[in-house]
Amino acid sequence: MAPIDDSEKEQTEVIDSPIVVQLKKLDDDYLELHRAYEKEEQELRRQFSNRQKPLLEQRTKDLLVSEGSEDPATGTPALKGFWLKALSNHPQFDGEIEEWDEPVLEYLRDIMTVDLDPNDSTKGYRLKFLFAENPYFTNAILSKEYHSAESSPYTGEVNVSEINGCTINWKDGKDVTTALVKKQKETKKGKNNKSVKQESKEEQEPRTSFLRSFFRSLKEGSGLPESIHQDELERIQGEAEEGMDEEEMVEAIMSNDYDMGCAIRFNIIPFAVRWYTGEASPEGDEDDEEEEEEEEEDDMDEE
Amino acid sequence: MAPIDDSEKEQTEVIDSPIVVQLKKLDDDYLELHRAYEKEEQELRRQFSNRQKPLLEQRTKDLLVSEGSEDPATGTPALKGFWLKALSNHPQFDGEIEEWDEPVLEYLRDIMTVDLDPNDSTKGYRLKFLFAENPYFTNAILSKEYHSAESSPYTGEVNVSEINGCTINWKDGKDVTTALVKKQKETKKGKNNKSVKQESKEEQEPRTSFLRSFFRSLKEGSGLPESIHQDELERIQGEAEEGMDEEEMVEAIMSNDYDMGCAIRFNIIPFAVRWYTGEASPEGDEDDEEEEEEEEEDDMDEE
Structure with a gap:
C-alpha cells in the first residue's frame, strides 16, 4: 500500500x-x-x-517467404505491406498514417510486445517494430514503451505516466516526416527599408506523419512536445474540450496514444491476418466511408 | 462460430x-x-x-444492524443512505440522481449482480436492487438486465443489444418521477375564438429522475422511449454528435447506461464501503468541485 x-x-x-x-x-x-x-x-x-x-x-x-514474390525487398515478401494494411484497417489508426509513411511501413517485418514487469502487467509494456533493411533509416527495430500504474484498486483503472519513443536514424534526405517547402525570403535593401527583394528558397519543414507522432516521447504533467506539428496541434485543439490547458492536451494525446498501443497489443498482434484481410474491421465501416465520400462531395458542391 | x-x-x-x-x-x-x-x-x-x-x-x-440507529426504517440502519452515497460518489452517476430520488434510494438494502448465462459472462448480467419496506413503492426488488454479445472475436468488444428495466409499482401519490405542475389552460369562448379565459390547473407531469431513466427498457435499433423526459432528451441532443439520428441517440443512451451498470458491477458492489467514504473516488474530484464552485461564482459576477 x-x-x-x-x-x-x-x-x-x-x-x-x-x-x-x-x-x-x-x-x-x-x-x-x-x-x-x-x-x-x-x-x-x-x-x-x-x-x-x-x-x-x-x-x-x-x-518472410520470398518465393514467387514480386518484391522480395519488402518486410513481408509473401504479402507485401502486410503490417501496414493490418494497422490501417484498425479504426484506432484512422487518419494517423499519411501516404508518405506507407512506403516506409511496408518494410515492417513484425510487431512484438512484452510486459515491462513480467510479474505485473499494469506497469506497462514495450512494443517492438522489426524492420527489414530499407532505404529510409538504419534502425533494425523501432521501439516504444508505455509506463503505467493502477490508479485505484477500487476501479482497476490504469494511468499512463510516460510514453518513451525512440529516435529514428533517417538516412540522408530520406526523412519522410519532413518535406521540402518553397519559402519566400525577404531581403531588406537600402536604409529606408522600402526596397525589398523576395528570394525563393527551399527548406526542409516538418509535416504530419505517423512516424513522427507515434515514436515521440510524452510525459504526464509536461507541456506539448516541440516536435508536434502545427496541423496535429490544430486537430487536437479542435477536439479538445473548452478551457483545456497544455497539460490536459498532453494527457489527451497520451490517452489516444495508449489506445493505439493497446489496439496493437490486444487486437492486431494476435489476429494480424484478419486485420490484413479486413475481416476484423467493425461492421458498418464501409458505410462510414461512403458517408464521408458523400460529405466530401457536398463540401465540394458548396465551394 | x-x-x-x-x-x-x-x-x-x-x-x-x-x-x-x-x-x-x-x-x-x-x-x-x-x-x-x-x-x-x-x-x-x-x-x-x-x-x-x-x-x-x-x-x-x-x-442491517439497527442498534443505536437514529432511523431504523431505512435500508441500512447501521449507516443511513449507505448505497445512495456509494452510488453518488462514483463519477459515472454524476448528475444522474436528483434530490427527489434520494429519499427513495435511502431504502436500498443491497445491490447484487449475476451473469445471465453462468457459462458466458459476455452474454450480459442482471442487477438486483433490494429495498426495505418503504413509503414509495411496493416492489421488494427493482431489477434490470443487460443483454449483450461479443461483437468480434478479434477485438473482444461487447455489444449491448437490449436493456430490460422493471416496472416500479408506485404507491398512490408517491411517484417521485412526476411532480404537480400548475398549468394555464385556455378555454375558448364565443364563436370568434377571441374571448379566451385562462384557467389554472394542477397536473402530474414527468420530471427527470434516476428512478425514471435507470429502470426503463431500451433496445438496439429502436426509437427513443416514450418515457424519456424533455430535459434528458435535450441534454443527449446537446452531447450528441452532429447528424445523429434517433437510433444512434438510443445507442448512445444504451452505451452510457451500460457503463453505469458496469460501474455498479465491477466497482461499487465489490468496494461499496470505499465508495461510501469517498476514498475510491478518483483523485482531483475535489479540485473539480472547487473549480466548479469558482466557475459558478464567476458566472454570478458576470450576471
Whole structure:
C-alpha cells in the first residue's frame, strides 16, 4: 500500500465510526482475494501466451517467404505491406498514417510486445517494430514503451505516466516526416527599408506523419512536445474540450496514444491476418466511408 | 462460430491466396487457445467470486444492524443512505440522481449482480436492487438486465443489444418521477375564438429522475422511449454528435447506461464501503468541485 501522510491518516481515523472500520475490514479482505485472483489470472495468461507464441513465430516465418514474390525487398515478401494494411484497417489508426509513411511501413517485418514487469502487467509494456533493411533509416527495430500504474484498486483503472519513443536514424534526405517547402525570403535593401527583394528558397519543414507522432516521447504533467506539428496541434485543439490547458492536451494525446498501443497489443498482434484481410474491421465501416465520400462531395458542391 | 452466409463465404474463398489461407489457419489456432484461456479464466473468476460472496453477505448483515440507529426504517440502519452515497460518489452517476430520488434510494438494502448465462459472462448480467419496506413503492426488488454479445472475436468488444428495466409499482401519490405542475389552460369562448379565459390547473407531469431513466427498457435499433423526459432528451441532443439520428441517440443512451451498470458491477458492489467514504473516488474530484464552485461564482459576477 502507498504510504499516506499523517494528516490524511489522522483525518480518516477521526471520521471512521466503528461500523465503517468493521466494513473496511471486509472490503480489505475482498481486495486481498481480488489480488490473489489477479495473480493466478496473470499466471494463466502467461501459460497460454507461451502456447500461442510458436503460432506467431510461424506467422513471421511464413510472411518472410520470398518465393514467387514480386518484391522480395519488402518486410513481408509473401504479402507485401502486410503490417501496414493490418494497422490501417484498425479504426484506432484512422487518419494517423499519411501516404508518405506507407512506403516506409511496408518494410515492417513484425510487431512484438512484452510486459515491462513480467510479474505485473499494469506497469506497462514495450512494443517492438522489426524492420527489414530499407532505404529510409538504419534502425533494425523501432521501439516504444508505455509506463503505467493502477490508479485505484477500487476501479482497476490504469494511468499512463510516460510514453518513451525512440529516435529514428533517417538516412540522408530520406526523412519522410519532413518535406521540402518553397519559402519566400525577404531581403531588406537600402536604409529606408522600402526596397525589398523576395528570394525563393527551399527548406526542409516538418509535416504530419505517423512516424513522427507515434515514436515521440510524452510525459504526464509536461507541456506539448516541440516536435508536434502545427496541423496535429490544430486537430487536437479542435477536439479538445473548452478551457483545456497544455497539460490536459498532453494527457489527451497520451490517452489516444495508449489506445493505439493497446489496439496493437490486444487486437492486431494476435489476429494480424484478419486485420490484413479486413475481416476484423467493425461492421458498418464501409458505410462510414461512403458517408464521408458523400460529405466530401457536398463540401465540394458548396465551394 | 457464427454461421456466415454463402455469398460472404464465396467471396472470401475467391480472395484468399494460398498464403492467406495458411496464415488464417494459424490465426484460428491462436483464437482456439484464446477461447481455452477465456474458459479457464472464467472458471477461476467463479472460484474467487464464491470465496468473496460471504464477505458481501456479511456486509449486508452488518449494515442491517439497527442498534443505536437514529432511523431504523431505512435500508441500512447501521449507516443511513449507505448505497445512495456509494452510488453518488462514483463519477459515472454524476448528475444522474436528483434530490427527489434520494429519499427513495435511502431504502436500498443491497445491490447484487449475476451473469445471465453462468457459462458466458459476455452474454450480459442482471442487477438486483433490494429495498426495505418503504413509503414509495411496493416492489421488494427493482431489477434490470443487460443483454449483450461479443461483437468480434478479434477485438473482444461487447455489444449491448437490449436493456430490460422493471416496472416500479408506485404507491398512490408517491411517484417521485412526476411532480404537480400548475398549468394555464385556455378555454375558448364565443364563436370568434377571441374571448379566451385562462384557467389554472394542477397536473402530474414527468420530471427527470434516476428512478425514471435507470429502470426503463431500451433496445438496439429502436426509437427513443416514450418515457424519456424533455430535459434528458435535450441534454443527449446537446452531447450528441452532429447528424445523429434517433437510433444512434438510443445507442448512445444504451452505451452510457451500460457503463453505469458496469460501474455498479465491477466497482461499487465489490468496494461499496470505499465508495461510501469517498476514498475510491478518483483523485482531483475535489479540485473539480472547487473549480466548479469558482466557475459558478464567476458566472454570478458576470450576471
